[in-house]
Amino acid sequence: MTALVAMKDIEKSFPGVRALHNAQLDLRAGEVHALMGENGAGKSTMMKILAGIYRRDGGEILLDGKPVEINSPRQAQDLGIGIIHQELNLMPHLTAAQNMFIGREPRKAAGLLLDEARLNADAAEIFASMHLKLDPRTLIDGLTIARQQMVEIAKALSYRSRVLIMDEPTAALNDAEINELFAIIARLKAEGVGIVYISHKMDELKRIADRVTVMRDGEYIGTVPAADTPVEKIISMMVGRALTEERPDLPDHANSDVVLKVKNLNRGAAIRNVGFSVRKGEILGFAGLMGAGRTEVARAIFGADRRDSGDIFMHGRKVDIRMPQDAVRAGIGYLSEDRKHFGLATGMDVRNNVVLASLRRFAGPGGLLREAAMHDAASRYIDQLAIKTPSDRQEVRLLSGGNQQKIVIAKWLLRDCEVLIFDEPTRGIDVGAKNEIYKLLNALARQGRAIIVISSELPEVLRLSHRIAVMCEGRLTGILPGGASQEEIMHLATLRGEGANQNNQPAKGDAK
Amino acid sequence: MSATASTGIVSMGSKFSGAHRLLAFASLIALILVFSLASPNFMQTSNIIAILQATSVNGVLAIAATLVIITGGIDLSVGTLMTFCAVIAGVVLTFWGMPLGFGVLAAILAGAASGTLSGTFVAKLKIPPFIATLGMMLILKGLSLVISGTRPIYFNGTPGFTQISQGSLIGSVFPALPIPNGVLILFLVAIATSFILERTILGRFTFALGSNEEAVRLSGVNTDRWKIAVYALAGSICGIAGLLISSRLNSAQPALGQGYELDAIAAVVIGGTSLSGGRGTIIGTLIGALIISVLANGLRILSVAQEWQTVVTGSIIILAVYTDILRRRRL
């Protein structure tokens, strides 16, 4: 059978970067085709060419065996090609429904007026099919990243495309939502839609992919069937070598000093009486479903949001944190889950983003900046985290999503805080680099830092955490030891209602 | 990007937009109260009408500016475009002696044409709106002088012309309410523009462009065309302003106009529309324009020395916006 889409010998360069060289992909109707590769391998670029956003420098694209020119997003749409972008592309001031149907609004009164009722009904229908409980009239601005991502997915579905590109759709989703998405994918597949699926979550391959195409450094490496290719094989195709997985070590911290202690933290309905502590050298994982309030807790501790009540102690001494700068001064760093809005100055270069939280350290007399030292620091992390960038002067905006995430991590590593809170640190990061980051977190812990990792990926929480705090609806429903099972976590993560409140009692397993 | 910081606050505001809109009147009401208490001459029908009349031109200009600002742009040419349109009406009515309707049409079309040009500069040539409309501001200013022969054009040959702003349709029906047509037109323009913004596809794109133009483009929309349409609509509204002012002055004053853009933009921003785009209301702009004229009128009625009027106006503008911010934060 002829492929639905065939991309051949695709070439694409940006100033100073060859993003694609001899890249190829063929997609059949009714298949899920995973596109895999390290951060910066060229996956997004390849798909943007298919979606009419970038113009290719060379090669050809065949649709149903016929060559096509795709010069604009509009043309791609007309050809039945839809895309869910890696970076959210929403209008924050518009509602979910308005976002989904922008440019395709239902009209009334002979096309003169918008039919807002039908717009909302149409959106609600799609949400319902996704089992998504969301009022179509909600402003995007007020949604969490995860829900914004769901809106993007709903939008893509509304086009009823024959080819659907999903660029890391699950990066911001939790398990329940991922399950929902996979059910949708299965339905689309049955309808004969061809799906290109990009993800760094290896476990997803086996669940939904039919075939896997691997890219490395912008080049085509190979296409293999998903079912009978071991994940290790795919990983080695991606990184060019085999990866050894480090077993988590679960040291006992019961006798180490408590570094950070949080008591009676409250903020509206989002945080209810949360208290816990983290010891020197310990990694405390935070698990929970979307909206459980983990991010809120982290932001409140960090002083990014005001809190209604609650005390924070460092080494037993109460610290007054009103603004992030107070937190950083007290030795607490927070890596936000939303890198684009809260993590990066995307218009600035790699170097300046890496040093952003430590800039004072590089300022000499008269505020003069020591660029050479800044360059050294940035270069160190570019090497250590394998950040793919032409130089430390490249604008961050031009890096691939995963590499942007690494820069945020580098920023906080350089700042060297005693307590580091990582909110979804590996979002969008490739397997190889993920491994590096896990190693790094472990090393930081061994050096005596107290670390909090918030992650929606249970395997990640399980693999990293020395203890696991679980939240549900703004409450801390329990703290489990490192070896806990997924079932135990899920139990606490769904423990609703007042009874679940730990009422400031040290949670199970919490250090006394 | 820099707008991100405020999203938290604003989004909450929009949650309570009903209450908030009501409260946005607060600064205005407070001002009116203070002036009413301070002088018996303030709260009189004739003075209220004078205030409304004084608001009409700036109000209409501010409505035009609101549209462009919601797209994330700025329009510095509203003032001189108004004058240009007035001059065009003068040419058609006085120089060519054509009937009233043609003059009205010519002014509005001239506005639309100029807006289309600005919009094209911005959308197609990617010239920053500040520069495109600054250029247009100067071009139109010069052209008004050239076309008019640097002299006011009087409309004495078209007796109906002064009625556009100074007559009172309402007053002829309800003699107790001699509200001048200029004020009526301001409210009609406000209602129509509000309707376009909230109910039509053009309005939807106006907000969408200001919110995230790239996202709109990636959705396959011809953003350029819509942006040009917004500028053209804004331009034709400036044409209406041109009719209002020249009808009020019974003359097209070719040198007037520069500097008016600042008052118009100030009304927009006082009214809560964000200069970074994506957010704004016509009712807010109306309130902003009213705050400015109530302030000017009230301080004059109180016989505040002119140099102090300026100081007080500056302070109250800051205070009014601050009060609004506090109120929204508290909600």
Place this chain on the structure above:
Amino acid sequence: MSATASTGIVSMGSKFSGAHRLLAFASLIALILVFSLASPNFMQTSNIIAILQATSVNGVLAIAATLVIITGGIDLSVGTLMTFCAVIAGVVLTFWGMPLGFGVLAAILAGAASGTLSGTFVAKLKIPPFIATLGMMLILKGLSLVISGTRPIYFNGTPGFTQISQGSLIGSVFPALPIPNGVLILFLVAIATSFILERTILGRFTFALGSNEEAVRLSGVNTDRWKIAVYALAGSICGIAGLLISSRLNSAQPALGQGYELDAIAAVVIGGTSLSGGRGTIIGTLIGALIISVLANGLRILSVAQEWQTVVTGSIIILAVYTDILRRRRL
């Protein structure tokens, strides 16, 4: 957000910033060439000096505006702040009869104080920069009139005062180069500000604030303090402009200043600094300011009728920026 559309263009420019900076002169050079060919009176030492001197006040104001604009803000008060500082110098030197140095210091400190106030409104009270500085513009305008008694203050009691702008240190060393001190000061201010922007922590935060203020705040930086510092620096630069203009006119003219902000901001934007913040250069601003004065001077030398001067100026501003955009796109 709305900046996204243009990002593609800008990024490429920045890669070749060396070449691009050189090319940014192109519009300026082209203008100079055209005028030189059109009139033998244009390319003469005395006229070049006249152009430079005509640039000095606007150039310094534009440098101040550049700082604020890079943070993503806007400063409408630069013109009236300049006047206010001039009046303060007048008070210190003429009313109080203190020595020259005190007047200079007072002007700069007054500027810094006013900038600190604007910055505090923006950073602490979260008042949009447009409103905060619009309010300050009016307040300062009024205060200048009040303090001076709505009369110019002359500096006849301080003979050295006119030397600030009109003397020529360079000329006293190289008699062939009678470049007035005003021009020298413009360049010194430009170099110093450029240095601060590119090399110091204040400069880095200026860009960072304009790029993504929230990200900077969440990096544990006291963004408010740095923002206030930027406004204060901008204010003190306006103080220098106040000294330049009053030295040149040998008087503090309390009524002058409003309207100057537009020329200053225009110079900034023509110079390639983005009104959405995070990007900009002082050299660009200088070029922008020079384009404006070359244009004004050249058209006058060619005896173009004033109404046409305006038209041509508007067109060339659009054209110059468009050429710049095309050039960057091609790179």
Place this chain on the structure above:
Amino acid sequence: QDKMYIPLISKGFQHQFWQAVKAGADKAAADLGVEVTFEGPDSETQVDRQIDMLAAALAKKPAAIGFAALDSQAALPLLQQAKDAKIPVVAFDSGVEGDIPVSTASTNNIAAAALAADKMAELIGDEGKVALVVHDQTSRTGIDRRDGFVNRMKEAHPKVEIVAIEYGEGDHLKSTEITKAILQANPDLKGMFGANEGSAIGVVNGAKELGRQLVIIGYDSGAQQKQAIRDGQMAGAITQNPVGIGYKTVEAAVKAAKGEAVEKNIDTGFYYYDKTNIDQPDIAAVLYD
């Protein structure tokens, strides 16, 4: 009502000329025991702003109004309103067209500028190139002074050539730059006329900065202009009698409000002053700082 209230709506506020008018009005107010306010728009182009000021003044139910119209026709409806409300209007400065004003205290700007032209011609030997820096291209005073000067030259001094007319908004700095460009373009320029205080000072500054000697004739007074005349940088200038205009306006308004007869036209006069007569008491009386 204790004191009679008389608002003066002028064409400007911040110029020294207007401040002198205000001073005269304030003096009359003190002498006659009435209350006076004085207001004017920022620029002489802002016809509608002046109308708004007039409307606010009417709302205060004044005994009489002093008004210097930027455009008489534009103000007609409000003036009619004043007339209907029996509020007498006294026109000042360049007057108000029509029959509404009970009295007009104004300067004949055309004649004044013609006098400047005659003086200019005399000083440059009745031939050669001259240029004008005028404060406004469209305002009554700007037009009258330009045309008064230009037409007089054409009629009486045909060998004098006017090579440039530019407008500098009365802004000292802008007028300076304009002057320098004009001088640059016309190396053989013999004289320049600055049509108000800011323009005249600009011409003096521009000539000084370029080190050019030429015959400069100014308009209005002010400390700087007087100094320039004393120093010989400026040959002479026309002055009106702004203090007198202000005083007479209020005086006439008070009379009219009381129902007394007032003179229809009060010519407040204009004078040419130079080094020789600047300290004469009659001239010194009409000059201001």
